[in-house]
Amino acid sequence: MERFTIFAPMLMRWEFLIFCALVAVTLVQLFYYLFFFRRVAFYKPAPKVNSQQHPVSVVICARDEDENLARHLPGVLVQEYATTNEVIVVNDNSLDDSKYILAELQKTFKKLQIVDLTQEAKMIAGKKFPLSIGIKEAKHEIVLLTDADCVPASEHWMFKMQDAFSNGVEVALGYGAYTKMPGLLNKIIRFETFHTALQYFGYALAGKxxxxxxxxxxxxxxxxxxxxxxxxxxxIASGDDDLFINKVANKHNTTVVLDPEAFTLSNPKRSWKEWMRQKNRHYSTGKFYKSSHKFLLGLYTFSFFLFYPLFIATAITFDWRWSLIPLVVRLVTQAIIWNKAMKRLGENDLFSLFLFWDIWMFIYYIIFAPALWKKPRKSWN
Structure with a gap:
């Protein structure tokens, strides 16, 4: 009993420090939600006196995508856009029926331009070479990119995306959503897509x-x-989108387009294995971001990861009533911003699982953390 009495003040000090760590982590989380993510949730586009219609070149790279081209490419070709535009499809060494489908579509849509590649580019991984060829072939200054498995959410996609190019804008970030389907995997993929968009849109709106x-x-x-x-x-196998934008985008030349008519839709992966392989490949490029971006993204991830262990430790060792204060403040702030942002991005059906998503992100970061140290796989997509 005497020994316990001596060390009691020390134990109380460490218990209090754990609580202080919980408060600090909560404040970090609140900073991200109130400084970055609220900009997406409460986004209001600046009113435009008039809209312009610039000539546009849409560039799509495809390898063995005959079914997707047949299903989705017409949605790009029938865009309501009166000004000069073209759609360039780079058929990259496809072994399926892509060339026949493209030839048939070209008979109906004269603005469809086809570039057939029959040789692989040595020492260039992924689709950077075909994409570079497509951009080189583009006749117009504004280049609008999408994938063969994507379809515009409306016939005004092209207009909405190009309308962002004014007042020195050189980069326009759009939202690539996934089609709503039954099943938990579909919801997880869509939530992860939403959460990623919440970050890159929020950072862009904050000038980062x-x-x-x-x-x-x-x-x-x-x-x-x-x-x-x-x-x-x-x-690097991946990075034709995120790493290039990480290099060239800044607060002066970049804008976001959050109009639902400017979204694109694509079918998500159907198996856990395929989805995890895709995410591991994407996260393996994060190590090549600018240092300031890696710090901001890392601090957010680390604070998210630490929150629940610190909450549990505080509830057990300090006082469970005190531990509820940062939990409630964080959850209320998070719920308001997620709810508004999900409505903004057309993912509002996901909000009913709000508490599940919060806990899932803790598990998610554990699953994909090793990808940050893995060497990227040299796959095409």
């Missing part, structure tokens, strides 16, 4: 753009060639 997604992205052709295209990242 760090990535975009190739499913829905536009930039100026001159910006691409001024920065020597993908030359600095040709050795």
């Amino acid at each position: 753009p760090y990535m975009g997604v190739g499913r829905n992205l536009a930039y100026k052709k001159n910006l691409f060639f001024k920065n020597k295209g993908f030359s600095s990242i040709n050795h």
